[in-house]
Amino acid sequence: MSTNAYVNDGIPFDPAVLEGIRVNKSATERRIASLGGRRAVKKDAQLAFMLKAISCIDLTTLSGDDTPGKVQRMCRKARNPVRHDIMEALGVGDLSLTTGAVCVYHPMVKVAVSTLQGSAIPVAAVSTGFPAGLAPMETRLEEVRRSVADGATEIDIVITREHALLGNWQALYDEVRAFKDVCGEAHMKTILATGQLASLTQIAKASMVSMMAGSDFIKTSTGMEGVNATLPVSLTMIRQIRDYLDMTGIKVGYKPAGGIKTAKDAVLYLVLMKEELGREWLEPELFRFGASSLLGDLERQLEYHAFGGYSAAYRHALG
Numbered sequence: 001m002s003t004n005a006y007v008n009d010g011i012p013f014d015p016a017v018l019e020g021i022r023v024n025k026s027a028t029e030r031r032i033a034s035l036g037g038r039r040a041v042k043k044d045a046q047l048a049f050m051l052k053a054i055s056c057i058d059l060t061t062l063s064g065d066d067t068p069g070k071v072q073r074m075c076r077k078a079r080n081p082v083r084h085d086i087m088e089a090l091g092v093g094d095l096s097l098t099t100g101a102v103c104v105y106h107p108m109v110k111v112a113v114s115t116l117q118g119s120a121i122p123v124a125a126v127s128t129g130f131p132a133g134l135a136p137m138e139t140r141l142e143e144v145r146r147s148v149a150d151g152a153t154e155i156d157i158v159i160t161r162e163h164a165l166l167g168n169w170q171a172l173y174d175e176v177r178a179f180k181d182v183c184g185e186a187h188m189k190t191i192l193a194t195g196q197l198a199s200l201t202q203i204a205k206a207s208m209v210s211m212m213a214g215s216d217f218i219k220t221s222t223g224m225e226g227v228n229a230t231l232p233v234s235l236t237m238i239r240q241i242r243d244y245l246d247m248t249g250i251k252v253g254y255k256p257a258g259g260i261k262t263a264k265d266a267v268l269y270l271v272l273m274k275e276e277l278g279r280e281w282l283e284p285e286l287f288r289f290g291a292s293s294l295l296g297d298l299e300r301q302l303e304y305h306a307f308g309g310y311s312a313a314y315r316h317a318l319g
């Protein structure tokens, strides 16, 4: 069962809501360009942002050569994401820092759950025919059922891109709703694969439909598309989260995923969340990074803050 208090039961499909959605690409890009320069993050705040970023990572391995051993190592890293001597030197040795979750393919759910036993770290399973989402619907639904039965409390689903590309919003709604029904109490994150959609307006509409259908989180990418998470796409999606909140009073989470590799990038995403949605979206209940290598750079930067020097990237596991 999910321990996340933020649940979106969804609302009935309303095509009229979509008619008013238009995204101005240049205005979106201008807003993002203002992000880095306008407010340089000071050193102490940077440290806080980096620790926050770690607590919001869905530490991920999604590779054809995943093995139980690799997943176990990743789970151990999720429990202790930063070397003890670095945490001590930063004066935060007593902080019980973990990543937000670990994220794996279905066959690795059991091993992740057993390795994380005794911690509060949830296991997320990518499901529904990840990454293309082109398996038969019954197979995709069954995959969700099995991941939930094996102990995943978070399910990352992929949408059928065709529905969004053709503007078949009722079909997208019905698909996401069907996945939500089989997720039961597991928290559902809906991956739009934004790099394969046609425009920011289409991404905004797909975000809104996914939330109407009961997504607890909306997520950019699988990490396997040619273009994965970007800041303009993120601004587009989180403004839909804001509109859905205004419309329903329901808070939906956001997960940028794929290609986020540096502490600097992570801080920009956190600043964007804080400025657009407020502090509540800086918690793992409402914000996650889907990332396989970001933790390595964050640990490296924290080491720099602690000791004034970098060690080689290879010294940071999963770096």
Ligand SMILES: O=C[C@H](O)COP(=O)(O)O
Residues within 6 Å of the ligand: 060, 062, 103, 221, 222, 223, 224, 257, 258, 259, 260, 290, 291, 292, 293, 294
């Ligand atoms: O959802 C997670 C992504 O697949 C991770 O992508 P990445 O390997 O580029 O960090």
